[in-house]
Amino acid sequence: MLPFVDLKKQFRGREAEIRAAIDRVLEHCQFILGPEVAELEAQLAAYAGVKHAIACSSGTDALLLALMAKGIGPGDAVFTTPFTFFATAEAVALTGATPIFVDIDPHTFNLDPASLEQAIIALLEQDQERHVLPRSGLDRCGKPLELRPKAIVAVDLFGLPADYQRLQAIAAAHDLVLIEDAAQSFGAELNGRRAGSLADLAATSFFPAKPLGCYGDGGAVFTDSDDAAAIVRSLAVHGQGEDRYWNERIGLNARLDTLQAAVLLAKLPVFPDELKLRAQVAERYTQALSPVASVLRPPQLPPGCRSAWAQYSLLTERRDPLRRHLADHGIPTAVYYPQPLHLQPAFAHLGYRAGDMPVAEGCARTIFSLPCHPYLEWDEVDRIADLILEFILSRLWPFPRKA
Ligand SMILES: Cc1ncc(COP(=O)(O)O)c(C=O)c1O
Known part of the structure; x- marks a missing residue:
């Protein structure tokens, strides 16, 4: 059987560079937040055309960090697509927020802006006739839902950017956070701007089969906001503050391994x-x-x-x-x-x-x-x-x- 994605051929083409990059990490032994991580973050930010890239442990964690950095949690409605990998809505649910699903555009497979607008108004007016909303009235902990519109998570499915021009206008009109799930679209472009730069915050995945993949799990968050970047950085290391044993918020252990950063640096050229x-x-x-x-x-x-x-x-x-x-x-x-x-x-x-x-x-x-x-x-x-x-x-x- 032909391989669906041929990682072996790719490895053979970059074998010397990848082995040398891994060897350098084995020599310096800074396996956690070693110099390769900062170097990768600088290159990713420059490539995507944003101020900050924060490398992290997976695309799922990148989404979770982006949502957490915006304070999204219980009682918040997050509008997203039902036609995506489970992690998109899973990350929303993990914050305690409720995903509200909005149908897709039949041509691009991405979130349909016209339906999104209807869903937001339907929630504000509690009007199921206008757009289908969660029917149960209960959240996953069994508490009654009293949802306020808070964010949109758009997905660039199969590598194709969603319609951010319209999504940004809708987000601005309703004061919603716009997050780009760029797990599949790193390297894509919309009107000359790269994936990762198309929303308030973006998340990508370096899962091995993704357009830019590492040799295990990995991801990154992108943003132009200094504040959001600082919070994401803190959240990815247990909500750590200035000092290593001073924790300002509840976070995660969601760093990218130095070895994975080294592999990505060797593949980027x-x-x-x-x-x-x-x-x-x-x-x-x-x-x-x-x-x-x-x-x-x-x-x-x-x-x-x-x-x-x-x-x-x-x-x-x-x-x-x-x-x-x-x-x-x-x-x-x-x-x-x-x-x-x-x-x-x-x-x-x-x-x-x-x-x-x-x-x-x-x-x-x-x-x-x-x-x-x-x-x-x-x-x-x-x-x-x-x-x-x-x-x-x-x-x-x-x-x-x-x-
Ligand atoms: C659209 C989408 N979002 C999120 C993820 C999660 O990424 P990861 O597998 O790196 O956690 C994926 C991965 O397949 C994805 O395709």
């Missing part, structure tokens, strides 16, 4: 080229599959957007037989995500039902992703595309048409 290669793979798929675009909908990029191509995801009503056909020929595929978050058992206490988020539910039923990484060879891309074309044109035609 090739990251821009890797992004270009990802975009070329995506472009080649889209070109090759254009004859069947009406039954196999390719990713769509709004003007001004550059995706980091964390995933190349397509929609088709005949997903499962097509995936089986590809698997039979050694081609792995993946489904991100088969179950939207409003229908996850962990959020059952909110009382959402099937049908509440029709676009996200439809995508969950019909979406799948092809291998898309910088080390995919052109003949592999062409073979995957040919297998798909052959399957659709010869065996499944006529396909049910999707509007």
Whole structure:
């Protein structure tokens, strides 16, 4: 089976640099907050175009730190997408706040600003007719919900930035904190600005399979705010103040290991080229599959957007037989995500039902992703595309048409 993401090939290309970087850490032995962490933070901040980058232990912790730094907690409503990895809403729930799910745009798979506006007004006016809200009236501790709108967590799904121009306007109009979940989009751009710089605070993940991945768990928080950065830094080290044994707030142990920072520093020099290669793979798929675009909908990029191509995801009503056909020929595929978050058992206490988020539910039923990484060879891309074309044109035609 072809690997879905080829980390081995990437390692071979940077082996000498990565081994040397790890060796340097083994020599100086500053495994916690060693010099590589500060160096990485400086490079990440410069790359994203923000004042501060704070490296941390995972993308999930980055989200949690961003939410905590803004004082988000019980009684706060945080508007977010149901079509994302669980961690997005999990981090919200971990603060004690309540996620309010808002359906996605069918073309970008990102939070739909028009629905978001309706959801905020619905909550303010307690009007379920305007937009579906949690029905149970109870929080996860069983206490009655009296929610005030507090924040928006937008996700740049599959590497494509959400519509921050509209999201920022909505956040400003309702005095909400805007947080960018850039776990999948580090390296992406919106109107010339990079992911990580598109909201009040942003969180990314360095999970190994992400566009920029380390060799374990890792993440970072980005912000232009000196105050927020100082609080995030403190929260990531047990709420520590000036002195190591002076704790100003309840925090976490959420630092990035020096070894992971060293790996990331060794990988950063090739990251821009890797992004270009990802975009070329995506472009080649889209070109090759254009004859069947009406039954196999390719990713769509709004003007001004550059995706980091964390995933190349397509929609088709005949997903499962097509995936089986590809698997039979050694081609792995993946489904991100088969179950939207409003229908996850962990959020059952909110009382959402099937049908509440029709676009996200439809995508969950019909979406799948092809291998898309910088080390995919052109003949592999062409073979995957040919297998798909052959399957659709010869065996499944006529396909049910999707509007
Ligand atoms: C959208 C999104 N948010 C958050 C996370 C959490 O990141 P991590 O796995 O580094 O905790 C992920 C990771 O898959 C993600 O895709």
